[in-house]
Amino acid sequence: MDPRILWKLSYGVYAVCGQKDGKNFGCIANSAMQVTAEPASIAVSINHDNFTHGCLTATGRFALCILPESYPPLAIGKLGFYSGRDTDKFAGLEYETADGLPVLKGACGYLICQVRQTLDAGTHTIFLAEVVDGALQSDAPPMTYAYYHDVIKGKSPKNAPTYRGQEQKKPQEKKGGYRCSVCGYVYEGETAFENLPEDYVCPICKVPKSRFEKIS
Amino acid sequence: MDPRILWKLSYGVYAVCGQKDGKNFGCIANSAMQVTAEPASIAVSINHDNFTHGCLTATGRFALCILPESYPPLAIGKLGFYSGRDTDKFAGLEYETADGLPVLKGACGYLICQVRQTLDAGTHTIFLAEVVDGALQSDAPPMTYAYYHDVIKGKSPKNAPTYRGQEQKKPQEKKGGYRCSVCGYVYEGETAFENLPEDYVCPICKVPKSRFEKIS
Numbered sequence: 001m002d003p004r005i006l007w008k009l010s011y012g013v014y015a016v017c018g019q020k021d022g023k024n025f026g027c028i029a030n031s032a033m034q035v036t037a038e039p040a041s042i043a044v045s046i047n048h049d050n051f052t053h054g055c056l057t058a059t060g061r062f063a064l065c066i067l068p069e070s071y072p073p074l075a076i077g078k079l080g081f082y083s084g085r086d087t088d089k090f091a092g093l094e095y096e097t098a099d100g101l102p103v104l105k106g107a108c109g110y111l112i113c114q115v116r117q118t119l120d121a122g123t124h125t126i127f128l129a130e131v132v133d134g135a136l137q138s139d140a141p142p143m144t145y146a147y148y149h150d151v152i153k154g155k156s157p158k159n160a161p162t163y164r165g166q167e168q169k170k171p172q173e174k175k176g177g178y179r180c181s182v183c184g185y186v187y188e189g190e191t192a193f194e195n196l197p198e199d200y201v202c203p204i205c206k207v208p209k210s211r212f213e214k215i216s
Numbered sequence: 217m218d219p220r221i222l223w224k225l226s227y228g229v230y231a232v233c234g235q236k237d238g239k240n241f242g243c244i245a246n247s248a249m250q251v252t253a254e255p256a257s258i259a260v261s262i263n264h265d266n267f268t269h270g271c272l273t274a275t276g277r278f279a280l281c282i283l284p285e286s287y288p289p290l291a292i293g294k295l296g297f298y299s300g301r302d303t304d305k306f307a308g309l310e311y312e313t314a315d316g317l318p319v320l321k322g323a324c325g326y327l328i329c330q331v332r333q334t335l336d337a338g339t340h341t342i343f344l345a346e347v348v349d350g351a352l353q354s355d356a357p358p359m360t361y362a363y364y365h366d367v368i369k370g371k372s373p374k375n376a377p378t379y380r381g382q383e384q385k386k387p388q389e390k391k392g393g394y395r396c397s398v399c400g401y402v403y404e405g406e407t408a409f410e411n412l413p414e415d416y417v418c419p420i421c422k423v424p425k426s427r428f429e430k431i432s
Contacts, residue, residue, distance in 0.1 A: 005325040005350045006250060008282045008358045009258075012226030031249040034222060035261040035337045037379040042225075043259065043342060045251040066224045109221040119335045121251045121344055126259060128337055134221045142224045144360065163253040 007164065011145035015065040015079050016044060017095075017102045017110075018055055024090040024102045025055040028080035030145045031161040032064060040131040042113060045124045047159035051084035056127060060115040063101040066108040068140035073152050075104070077205035081157055081183050099133060109136040124161055154204055155184030178212045180205065187212065223380065227361035231281040231295050232260060233311075233318045233326075236271045240306040240318045243268040244296035246361045247377040248280060256347040258329060261340045263375035267300035272343060276331040279317040282324040284356035289368050291320070293421030297373055297399050315349060325352040340377055370420055371400030394428045396421065403428065 017026035031045040042064065046053045056062055067076070079089050094105040103110040113129035145162070148154045156163045178193040179186050183205040187193050193212065200209045233242035247261040258280065262269045272278055283292070295305050310321040319326040329345035361378070364370045372379045394409040395402050399421040403409050409428065416425045 001347070001350045002325075002352045005282070005327060005352045006256060006347070008228075008324040008352075009248065009250060010226060010228030010358055010360045011249065012224075031251060032225065033227065033247040033249045033259075033261065034225060034377045035247060035342060036340045036377055038339065040222060041337060043249075043261070043337075045249065045259070066221070108224040109218075111221060117335060117337070119333060119342065119344060121257060121259075121333070123254065124252045126251060126335065126342065126344065128335060128342065131217070131222070134217045136218045136221045136224075142226055142362075144226045144362075146358075146360075161250045161252055 003164070006162070009162075011162070013067045013071075013076070013143040013145055013148050014044075015067060015104055015107075016046065016052060016056070016062050017065055017104065018052070018059055018062040019101055020055045020059050024088070024095075025052050025084045026079055026089055026102065027052040027084070028076055028157075030148075030156075035128060041116070041128060042111065042131060043126050043128050045121065045126050045161045047124050047161075050159055053125060055084070056115065057118075057125075061101060062113050062115075062127075062129070063098065063103045064111045064113055065104045066110065067104070067143045068106070068108045068138065069143045069147055069151075070140055071106060071143060073154065073204050074206060076148075076152075076154065077183060077202070081205040098135070105137075107137050108140055108142050109138070110134060152204070153185055153188075157183070175215055177215045179215050180207060181211050181213045182207045186215070219380070222378070225378075227378070229283045229287075229292070229359040229361055229364050230260075231283060231320055231323075232262065232268060232272070232278050233281055233320065234268070234271055234275055234278040235317055236275050240304070240311075241268050241271040241300045242295055242305055242318065243300070244292055244373075246364075246372075251344060257332070257344060258327065258347060259342050259344050261337065261342050261377045263340050263377075266375050269341060271300070272331065273334075273341075277317060278329050278331075278343075278345070279314065279319045280327045280329055281320045282326065283320070283359045284322070284324045284354065285359045285363055285367075286356055287320075287322060287359060289370065289420050290422060292364075292368075292370065293399060293418070297421040314351070321353075323353050324356055324358050325354070326350060368420070369401055373399075391431055393431045395431050396423060397427050397429045398423045402431075
């Protein structure tokens with residue numbers, strides 16, 4: 001089967017945010033959808049290996065923050081490509097607290113979700129949650145997963161339901177170019193990659209220049 | 217809670233198609249998402265009252281057809297706003313058969329899905345299915361739910377997980393205008409609605425002119 005068929009499914013880009021023992025946790029998710037209208041409920045798929053999975057299983061509460069196209073890629077990189085086990089992902093991020101949960105500033109809005117059921121799906125768990133509250137923060141256009149891929153040139157981390165393990169090279173991934181080994185970002189600037197300053201970091205996930213690899 | 221927050225979630229537009237006792241069944245869905253990458257699995261939310269729900273429960277197999285922006289609104293209307301209980305939704309639609317399931321011609325592609333688990337979510341069931349096969353049919357841009365709403369001006373039927381029961385009037389829904397009572401399409405042509413020929417039908421769901429109502 002051509003894996004590109006799965007890439008034709010459409011999604012948004014979300015941050016699943018919670019708090020456990022006074023500490024914030026969270027990750028980026030795109031596999032989220034409304035399941036019922038009355039009462040409103042949503043489902044989100046989270047990898048068993050994610051730090052967020054354990055926290056969510058313990059607390060059963062999260063805020064689903066809906067990210068707009070304008071949301072800073074650096075913040076997406078921080079929430080999506082690091083682990084909460086060894087990083088405070090929220091340090092440096094702009095957020096406030098709603099119903100005891102961290103919600104990101106600059107989002108389209110957020111849904112406060114109470115987990116009602118779970119379904120073990122192998123590598124991931126589907127968390128089915130009732131939407132108990134929420135707020136619209138702005139009318140900015142929501143970021144779609146296609147926008148994240150095509151415009152921001154972001155990739156999916158390995159734990160994502162939509163991880164493109166067999167992703168083919170994009171047209172801009174020319175031989176001899178440079179790609180971030182962490183998030184897959186392809187450098188396209190005018191300055192030759194070799195001539196970039198040593199403190200250059202990936203604009204998506206912030207890893208240093210040394211983590212870039214030559215596209216072969 | 218402002219219901220418009222839920223409208224900021226992003227989706228595609230899909231047709232869930234199957235066959236039971238030699239007859240085709242199917243409906244339009246937007247709440248579908250990939251749940252795992254290895255093996256690939258997807259979840260789709262279907263209303264208990266949908267004819268498709270019973271058929272799917274009995275057969276456990278479906279094709280998820282991914283509709284492109286160019287997919288004919290008439291076909292979406294037929295699959296989305298009629299019931300398979302009293303209508304052969306596939307009559308007049310262009311489709312072929314793959315693995316014993318109807319798959320729509322003109323789609324981006326389809327996934328052949330085998331239901332592995334279900335989760336009862338109240339009014340709807342989440343069908344969790346393994347993707348056992350699939351084909352890419354074209355590279356046309358997939359239709360997003362936002363495109364369906366904003367460009368095609370389609371609405372959600374009452375059974376949809378994303379039914380906008382409290383949807384506010386759109387700017388173009390001017391008092392004195394005409395709206396299809398079945399699918400919500402708002403007439404915006406240059407000819408005054410009253411002067412349209414008597415055989416005018418809704419471009420989305422094909423109901424006759426008499427089913428339009430004046431916006432008050």
